[in-house]
Amino acid sequence: MILDRHFKRLSEGRCNRFAERVIGRGDAGLAFSGELTGIAVKDTAGELAGIVVLLRPDEDTRAPGADDExxxxxxxxxxxxxxxxxxxxASGASTVQLAARLYLSRQGVEYHVGLMLxxxxxxxxxxxxxxxxxMGMFTVGHWPPRVLPEYIK
Structure with missing residues (x-):
């Protein structure tokens, strides 16, 4: 994917650094966004010695004690x-399209949407x-979006 290409360019010496916006999952399992920077480090002979990776999460914009749970x-x-x-x-299907695809009535689709709302x-x-x-419920980088199995009962 995009990061693969960036790291390949660094390892081949075609660039010295890159910065890319990313979405990740922290140690508590919460999704976060930030900037990932990769920098090629060369030895005294000018050969690639390693790659330094810096991940700088965005500042949390939520106010402490916000009432939104x-x-x-x-x-x-x-x-x-x-x-x-x-x-x-998430893929943009209408209620009628979903009803036909899932063998539900339109009201059945609206019922399930209402529950999730x-x-x-x-x-x-x-x-x-x-x-x-x-919340990180969807697979990242795939279309159409899929809910991760860890969110399904």
Missing amino acids: QVRPRERMLSKLDAQVLEGV RKLKAPNRAALVARAHA
């Missing part, structure tokens, strides 16, 4: 059907997808 990371909170509906919403405390579908992405 966070959902615990990697909590098995979605049924398999909920996960399929969320994947469909309440679980993730999101006001609408776009915010639902954004909240799920911020």
Whole structure:
């Protein structure tokens, strides 16, 4: 992927450094964003001796004591059907398309969307997808989005 190409260019001597925006998962399992910088280090003969990698997380913009609760990371909170509906919403499918794909009625799709809106405390579908992405629920770098198995009951 993109980082692979950057590291390959560093190791081949085609560049001396790179910086790339990344999304990662911290030791508590929470997703974070930041900047990853790679710098080629050369020995006295000018050969590559190593690569120094610096990961600088973005500052947390949330105020301490904010009343917006966070959902615990990697909590098995979605049924398999909920996960399929969320994947469909994230990929831009309409209610009718989801209903046909999942053999549900339109009301059934809306019911599952409503459940997830309440679980993730999101006001609408776009915010639902954004909240799920911020929690690290989706696979990174794949299309269409898939909910990670650790979030499915």
